[in-house]
Amino acid sequence: MSLDYYLWDTLKWNIDRRIVRKTSESIIDASRLFVEWIGANDHPIINASRNISWKPSSYIWRLIGFHHVELATVYVDPRSLSIETALHELAHILDNRLGTHPLASIFGGGPSDDMLRFVGIDPDQFFPRFSAIGYEQSLTRAGCELNPTKYGRSKGPAEDFAEAFRLAVLEPATLEEQAPKRSEWFKKWKI
Numbered sequence: 001m002s003l004d005y006y007l008w009d010t011l012k013w014n015i016d017r018r019i020v021r022k023t024s025e026s027i028i029d030a031s032r033l034f035v036e037w038i039g040a041n042d043h044p045i046i047n048a049s050r051n052i053s054w055k056p057s058s059y060i061w062r063l064i065g066f067h068h069v070e071l072a073t074v075y076v077d078p079r080s081l082s083i084e085t086a087l088h089e090l091a092h093i094l095d096n097r098l099g100t101h102p103l104a105s106i107f108g109g110g111p112s113d114d115m116l117r118f119v120g121i122d123p124d125q126f127f128p129r130f131s132a133i134g135y136e137q138s139l140t141r142a143g144c145e146l147n148p149t150k151y152g153r154s155k156g157p158a159e160d161f162a163e164a165f166r167l168a169v170l171e172p173a174t175l176e177e178q179a180p181k182r183s184e185w186f187k188k189w190k191i
Ligand SMILES: [Zn+2]
Pocket: 088, 089, 092, 158, 159, 162
């Protein structure tokens, strides 16, 4: 069974033809690692991951250096994308689709909120969820563990979740050692 079959049959993702081969390979590798991490094809998290489109971002977004997500589409710099970033962006899609609000990564209501509550802080005080001023200080003041990555601990719950997700998939030992609460939450989440 080829990787392409795996990708399209299980996840039904679509990769825009303008995205170069190396970038496509990162997306394909990310999909394989993600499905293996879940460990089952018929799973609510897999179901929420189907029919994602990967498209090139516009020039202005590339200039700023951002990949970003809009509902079921991930806009990436078509020239380069790491497996880490592909998984990070996938986490935003999951946050939006598994939550009570289709824009959970902005307004909350997604699994990122659940993760935050498990870590020991109320996510509703942070808005917008992807960039809330004073996020790291609030967690520190509340005595909560912080995300191991600088981006994950300084922006807001949505970025915290996306960074913790990519670590859970790619570097579970790092996450378990440096953020055991988040590690535990992800283990329970994918049961
Ligand atoms: Zn992000």
